[in-house]
Amino acid sequence: MYDLLLIRYGEIGTKGKNRHVFEQRLQANIQAALAGLGVQEVERAHARLYVPLKENLEEMTNRLQRVFGISSFSPVRRVPLDFEAIKEGAIEVMGSSLWEKEPLSDSPGKLTFKVDTRRANKGFPMTSPEVSRELGAVLLKEFPQLSVDVHEPQMTLEVEIREQYSYVSTERIPGPGGLPVGVSGKAVLLLSGGIDSPVAGYRMMKRGVAPVAVHFHSSPFTSERSKEKVLDLARILASYGGPIPVHVVHFTEIQKAINQHCPGKLMITIMRRMMLRIAEMIAEQVGAGALITGESLGQVASQTMESIQATNAVVELPVFRPLIGADKMEIIDLAQRIGTYKLSIQPYEDCCTIFVPRHPETHPKLPEVERAEAKLAAKELLEEALERTQVIICGEN
Amino acid sequence: MIYFDNAATTRVDPKVASVVQEAMLDVFGNPSSPHTLGLAAERLVRQARDALAAAFGCRADEVYFTSGGTEGDNLAIRGVLEARSRKGKHIVASAIEHAAVLETLKHLADVGLCEYTLISPDGKGYVAPEDLVAAMRSDTVLVTVMAVNNEVGTVQPIQEMVRQVKATDNAIYFHTDAVQALGKIPCRVTDLGVDLLTASGHKLAGPKGVGSLYCRRGIRLSSQTTGGGQEEGLRSGTENVPGIAGFGLAVELAMNQMTERVRNWREMQECLLRLLEEIPDSHVHGEPLSNAPHIINVGFPGVKGEVLVHALANEGLFVSTGSACSSKRAPQSHVLAAMQVPRDVAEGSIRISFGSANTTKEVERAGELIAKAVAELRRFQRQ
Incomplete structure (x- = not known):
């Protein structure tokens, strides 16, 4: 009965001059998300996108619910700009939906419904309330099991009267909202194997950021499996916005140098500073405008205000910390919803703890940190680490 | 590359691999089928059984093919418990057995199907036969001790253990997990005196997913897999012909060399x-x-x-x-x-x-x- 998916996008419609850029990006992202499903073209006309629908509504729904920028979408029947045609379409769509919902029910007035009409094409001879009223009457007569309830209906028949066609539907599926990935630019995401950083990446992707991930690998102190796990996390994130390059940095030599030359209690602070420096260098390489971390204020020693101050001091780019005000439980909740949680809690990280002192400084003082760090051949170490970086594209089909 | 993790698993011997491939591509019949292709497959299984019987010094009809070491251990433990329930449900095992034994015992105890006593080794990894005997009770049905420990390689005095166990209570069965022993030390069941012995293919350049259980004639063992009645009804399921053929050759090569x-x-x-x-x-x-x-x-x-x-x-x-x-x-x-x-x-x-x-x-x-x-x-x- 349905031949198209009609896709609505809320927020980006209001962005003035940039609107065109946003729409094109969304169109391209949808096209990429539906790759392999035989969708030749995503059609764009007057603030709506249309995708031809075959026998694959479920798979399309799964994928579209991961494309940021979509506010909602509906499987629709496209009919001409003519009330008779709309009427026929409405009867057909309502008939099929009723059959799916209550195949054998014919008790009168059991199901409540209403008709919602949205007339974007003001050239159409009837007003929206007129269309709703007339269609309501037609459907009541056609389907005795229906009764009208305009406040809390069990079903809503939606009619959109647009420039070239009208569309009827009984279903509206929520999209993820947000902005199309890419419209806000690129940022470098510090991706560990933990729970927080993938969630931070997800949140920034939702605001239109295309992430470039950087992972610090400490072979042999961390295993190949822990690296695989990070790549798998990146693949999950990629399902929300396309392929993500992961820069795997060989961090071992830096850790060893810190371990040898710096006081144990400042180790984590100095490690974080080195990580941010490398992330910024990679940002420059790839043309990213910000860094993203999964820090949440006070969660661990390296995430106190003083620690963040001491680490933030080494970079010029803005550091986005979308989880800074989130509780662990909120983060876990979101991680579960986006599908990264189960992977994140796999215990491959353990051996890295060899470098973590028992009592890390929670209130590092910047001058003290800088003095301690001066003993490192930082420039050489950073360059060497960068040189030994391997880039893996995750989420390519 | 230097591969020194052969106790975990081994690379399949190329000769074994080609026998496996041949069984997959050419001799692909079901041994239960009456036609010639089935017969050819049956012949491969019989050859392999003979090779194992030669290695264990037992009769061919005392060798049952399984999916590997874990299944062999499970079948021995569960099969004896079920068949000997009238005598009792107590088992004596060493504390250094493979998880296939220890976890099975733990699970069976959890669900009330058995009781067990674990015997610790000394500092060098040896389990004393006297300690096994001391832990035996009138309701003990099985003693199980691995022939070679998979982590440290300790060889247990199985022969002496069997002698002492049987001298004390001849009605107790003795099982040994010989997964790490086959091809490394002599595993002739008549010398060892065991009633049940578990082996596996992939520890000696054979394929994964195949193993065997030796079960001495006259030993009562209940099947844990019912179905088409293969392996004398002890282990139903269409035979893993390629695996079994490969296992047989791997054992033959290991014994010869x-x-x-x-x-x-x-x-x-x-x-x-x-x-x-x-x-x-x-x-x-x-x-x-x-x-x-x-x-x-x-x-x-x-x-x-x-x-x-x-x-x-x-x-x-x-x-x-x-x-x-x-x-x-x-x-x-x-x-x-x-x-x-x-x-x-x-x-x-x-x-x-x-x-x-x-x-x-x-x-x-x-x-x-x-x-x-x-x-x-x-x-x-x-x-």
Whole structure:
């Protein structure tokens, strides 16, 4: 009965001059998300996108619910700009939906419904309330099991009267909202194997950021499996916005140098500073405008205000910390919803703890940190680490 | 690449691989089918059964094919419990058995189907036959002790154990898990005196997913898999013909070459022990030279076994941990713990295990790599 998916996008419609850029990006992202499903073209006309629908509504729904920028979408029947045609379409769509919902029910007035009409094409001879009223009457007569309830209906028949066609539907599926990935630019995401950083990446992707991930690998102190796990996390994130390059940095030599030359209690602070420096260098390489971390204020020693101050001091780019005000439980909740949680809690990280002192400084003082760090051949170490970086594209089909 | 993790699994011998492939592509019939293709498949299975019978010194109809060591252990334990329920449900086992035995016992005890007593070894990994006897009760139905320990290579005095157990209560069955023993030490069941013996294909250059259980004639064992009645009804399911054919050949090759292989392995062991001795504060567990020829387990306090394994893998040397990486989640090796090895030594332990293709030259190189990695890693141990 349905031949198209009609896709609505809320927020980006209001962005003035940039609107065109946003729409094109969304169109391209949808096209990429539906790759392999035989969708030749995503059609764009007057603030709506249309995708031809075959026998694959479920798979399309799964994928579209991961494309940021979509506010909602509906499987629709496209009919001409003519009330008779709309009427026929409405009867057909309502008939099929009723059959799916209550195949054998014919008790009168059991199901409540209403008709919602949205007339974007003001050239159409009837007003929206007129269309709703007339269609309501037609459907009541056609389907005795229906009764009208305009406040809390069990079903809503939606009619959109647009420039070239009208569309009827009984279903509206929520999209993820947000902005199309890419419209806000690129940022470098510090991706560990933990729970927080993938969630931070997800949140920034939702605001239109295309992430470039950087992972610090400490072979042999961390295993190949822990690296695989990070790549798998990146693949999950990629399902929300396309392929993500992961820069795997060989961090071992830096850790060893810190371990040898710096006081144990400042180790984590100095490690974080080195990580941010490398992330910024990679940002420059790839043309990213910000860094993203999964820090949440006070969660661990390296995430106190003083620690963040001491680490933030080494970079010029803005550091986005979308989880800074989130509780662990909120983060876990979101991680579960986006599908990264189960992977994140796999215990491959353990051996890295060899470098973590028992009592890390929670209130590092910047001058003290800088003095301690001066003993490192930082420039050489950073360059060497960068040189030994391997880039893996995750989420390519 | 140097592969010294043969106690985990082995590379399939190319000759074995081609037999497996042949069985898959050409002799693909079902042994139960009456036509010639079925007959050809049946012949492959029979040849393999004969090869195993020759290795164990038993009759061909005492060899049952399984999916591997874990199934063999399970079938022996569960099958005896079920068949001997009138005598009782108590089992005596060593504390250093493979998880296939220990977890099975634990589970069966949890659901009330058995009671069991575990016997700890001494500091060198040996279980005393007297301790087994002392733990036996009138309702004991089975004693199960592995022939060669998979982590440290200790060879248990199975023959003496059987003698003492049977002298005390002749109605008790004796099972041995010989997964690490077959092809490494003699496994003739008449010499050992065991009633049940589990073996596996992939530890001796055979394919994964195939193994066998020897069950002496007259021993009562209940099937745990019902169906089409294959393997004399003890283990139903269409035979894994390619696996079984490969297993058979692998065992045949291992038996033919055993003397030569063992001689090489002993040489390699001696060489490695010399090299390990030069590494400060290294602790070889048990007495490798008087035990299984292919395993050495050594601990380096101050190093984490798992980190050492990663470091060596980065250099192209593949070994395994003697114990899992220390964390709240991962417990240390139950074998080393039972041998009273101090925790820091156990945590820094790795297992080196040889296969038929390894050489003394590789051992020399491995010794260098281990010495270097241990020295390097010790510089970064947590204070």
